[in-house]
Amino acid sequence: MALEIEQFMARGDNFCVLVHDPDSHSTVLIDAPREEEILAALDRTGWNLTHILITHHHGDHVEALKPLKHRFTPKVFGPKGEADKIDGLDELVGDGDTISICNQTVEVIETPGHTAGHVCYYFPKSGLLFAADTLFAMGCGRLFEKGPAEMQKSFDKLAALPDETQVYCGHEYTLANAKFAVTVDPDNEALRERLTVVDVQRQAGEMTLPTTIGLEKQTNPYFRTSDASLKAALGMENASPTEVFAEIRGRKDRF
Numbered sequence: 001m002a003l004e005i006e007q008f009m010a011r012g013d014n015f016c017v018l019v020h021d022p023d024s025h026s027t028v029l030i031d032a033p034r035e036e037e038i039l040a041a042l043d044r045t046g047w048n049l050t051h052i053l054i055t056h057h058h059g060d061h062v063e064a065l066k067p068l069k070h071r072f073t074p075k076v077f078g079p080k081g082e083a084d085k086i087d088g089l090d091e092l093v094g095d096g097d098t099i100s101i102c103n104q105t106v107e108v109i110e111t112p113g114h115t116a117g118h119v120c121y122y123f124p125k126s127g128l129l130f131a132a133d134t135l136f137a138m139g140c141g142r143l144f145e146k147g148p149a150e151m152q153k154s155f156d157k158l159a160a161l162p163d164e165t166q167v168y169c170g171h172e173y174t175l176a177n178a179k180f181a182v183t184v185d186p187d188n189e190a191l192r193e194r195l196t197v198v199d200v201q202r203q204a205g206e207m208t209l210p211t212t213i214g215l216e217k218q219t220n221p222y223f224r225t226s227d228a229s230l231k232a233a234l235g236m237e238n239a240s241p242t243e244v245f246a247e248i249r250g251r252k253d254r255f
């Protein structure tokens, strides 16, 4: 049977996701923003928490880790590059490692940029990617611990995944990202159409995720750093992809 997914908001704009495998009865939580909303989701679904996958050390992704461990004794996986910053990890994972859960193999992809040890979790059999604060719909995470060159390499890794991959992200930043993206990629028709769609979705109080790798490649400026029309709009016709990436990220920081 296919995996069942429960996506919900916590702490305002943090996304939280539970992945449930009806065959093995495993339930995986991706990141642990706040216990209250997670307990409500477990109650609603009737699922028993068995695993937690942590992407990075920021407080809004690990806050509920300790209380959840105490209550359910799940097995917790997290980035080995940030082991000293996260209490409660049972197994440390890094680039290329695999984890067996939900009757499938999960691949760990290290994506330094937002934090130095940030990891994404990819479920190839189900075509799911949990990208947390690396990749957002039409955006990318703030570069707190690494620079644009590293983050661009991280984006290259994600761009290599199949277009139909369903992407779950750490925050509902979609509309703000779209409004910024059209300022650097004004001639992108797919982006303009998407801005209209997400505007309507947000006004209706709907979640805008998951997205897909294919849609992000069309509309996310950080995936389009080699695109001629985007480069022309920035006046950077001869710049390298990393220079373009850095310029877009810098403009977003000031937007």
Ligand SMILES: [Zn+2]
Pocket (backbone or CB within 6 Å): 056, 058, 061, 114, 133
């Ligand atoms: Zn973060």
